Amino acid sequence: MKHGPLMFLGVLAAVLASWLVAVLAPHFQIGHEEPILIEELGINYPVDRPGEAKQGAEVYRAQGCQYCHTRQVRQEPLFADLTVTDLGTNAVETRRVVASLRRDLAGVDGRRLPEELPRPLLKHVSYAAAEAALRRLTNAGAQVELTLANLGPDIARGWGARRTVARDYLRDHPVMLGQVRFGPDLANLGARQTNEMRLYLKLYNARLELPGSTMPRYPYLFEERRLRPGQEPSPDALRGFGFEPPPGIEIVPRPEARQLVAYLLSLKADTLFYETYVPRPASAGAAAVTNGPAAAPPAPTPPPAQP
């Protein structure tokens, strides 16, 4: 390569191009996002955290919690299962529809459909196909149940009702997504753990509640105080859930621990809006669908947890 300057320019152009594609293009796409008004709940999502929780974000960052905990929920492409619970009054017509849906069972002429229908009738089909089949079956008078399948292990574990999207992090700086799950995901910790005492005890010594946990202890976020004889421990001293402080000692959370717990309780990414659309699993009877609106908009409630 004789052309030194050409190489300089080439390298700079390559890195500039990757900066344009990997950082600036998404910036033009989602960099102007604003919190979204959700009328049903009367909130601007994401909700601004209370002051103590904002301070807690700094404690979270300073302890480096994100080196072991992610804060992002993944979701896999959506599939659905369809189960026929009742053939209804017009069993002949229903069985004809079922035969057209499952040619593999019914044979070419549709006569070899077994007496006992498989449950679920359709397994892991696309949501649109399941919905179309549901409409045909309910029109024929059958009772049908549609369940979402394959939301992914994160949602199955109860780490969130839906995947996390860019808008969930609008008010965070820095954004601590995390890259390794040495511990569970925390994107929705505040939604599944609402007891602050348990969080305090977890921070004080995670192995009190869960022997074998590898979470570090954070004793420096707590203060050990000696009690005078007869003195009652302070109301926010650690107690309960099988924890008894040594006699004559009380363990009280310092302000950092309070802030951190306030932050952890504020971690919720379960509000639904159009980017996070998860179709409501319909369990539709004939009457409900034929008389109802064609496609109801998703209500802003999380779908029920997976079985």
Place this chain on the structure above:
Amino acid sequence: MSSPQSPPPTAPAAAPPAPRPVRVPVEAIDRSCRWPVLVLVVLAAGWLVVAGALAVLAAIKLHAPGMLAQHAWLTYGRVQPAAWNAFVFGFASLAGLAMALWMTARLSGAPLRGGGVIILGALVWHAGLKIGLLGILAGDATGLEGLELPPYASPLLLGGYLLMAPWALLTFARRVEAEAYVSQWHLIAALLVFPWVFAAAHLATNFLPLRGVLQAAAQAWYLQNLQVLWLGFLGLAAIFYFAPKLTGNPVPSRSLALFGFWVLTIFGSLAGQVRYAGGPFPAWMSSVAAAAGVLTLFGVYAVAVNGARLGRGAAGRFRESVVLRFIALAWLVFVGAGALAALNSLLGVRQLTQFTLVTPGLDYLWTQGVAGLALLGALYYLVPRLLGQGWPVAGLARAHFYLAATGILVLAAAFLVGGLAHGAALKDPQLGFILVVKRYLPFAATGTLAHLLWLGGALLFVLNLVLALVRCFQQAARPVWQAWWTPQPTGPQPAEVKP
């Protein structure tokens, strides 16, 4: 192109008509490099040990969480980033700069200029890193992996860099031969890319932060460029310089090397978002990154083929030269890590390995495996040239190689296999999280052994370096010493110090 230095520098043929620069003798070049490069090497060696000790501490804390828990500044979430920064910015970057300055001067056939400024730059960088590391331990890390250096430290690093690196470019501009060597492409690209990537990422996340997850996008871009275009290219520069030099074979295919260089520059730079594939980003970002990640495989293939042909028939040299062993292992790790990273970009694989030990495992392969091993090899070669004498204890260098090689291979095996177990456990929602912990913990604990081996090797290197410096100092000081102790009634006379 034949090996860079293997033919002894011949005197220039009949005086050319134009005032062509003349190739300066190697000894003069080494003398011009001595002080600045030696300062960089000594600082890098110190950071190598600091980083190793911190990494051992972090690795122990991962499976013994109660140890030293009462000290806030030793909690895992601070020691881990401190270890990474000490290695990448302490050892790898300083040793990389040392190698870059020396190698550019050698390949350009021109003495290194800017000695004092380079030393100043090294000290500024060193001070900035020290402040930054203390900041991280005090809880001032910025919160983004890889960009932890607090805002009051990162400008110092950049300032130090700008005092050091331009001298390599200026020396390169005065090169004797217009044709640049393969190692020089990688070196110059790395030197150009680093300040731009470092400054842009710190600006986009700390000083003028982008909104929301875009910070993470900038972080992923930065980590990828740091790993491939800075650490990876420093490693490749060492591989393409020392492998031809020590085996005596020329780089087999210059055009293949050129192809690999551009593929790695263009696609390696773009594949960062693989880190957050499936995360809270527009879906096209993951797709672009995955495509780029797979395409880097062509660049890795080019390096693999060129390297394999370089090593052919040179088995005897491996037994003689510890430098060549380091370089060959770095090449092997580069090929392995590059292929695994490309494989890891595929969606199906990524769904299994994301958020598992595979992520830190691949990072370790790039930082310690490629850059660490290659730069250690380079230091083992260049320090004797600077000091003008060989290593005091050659056995220590061989022991270091075996410790470092075992450490890297144990770490890679534990984290890659353990990552698969970790990923399979995470994928099974019936498994309570404490059982997931039980699945990955033995592998994470094996990491402690790997880091201990690495640290042991680092200590041997430092011991060897200290012995060499002491011996060199003694030899330089002996005439002065003797002059002092010899009574000289005629009054003080300048001792005859050898130039």
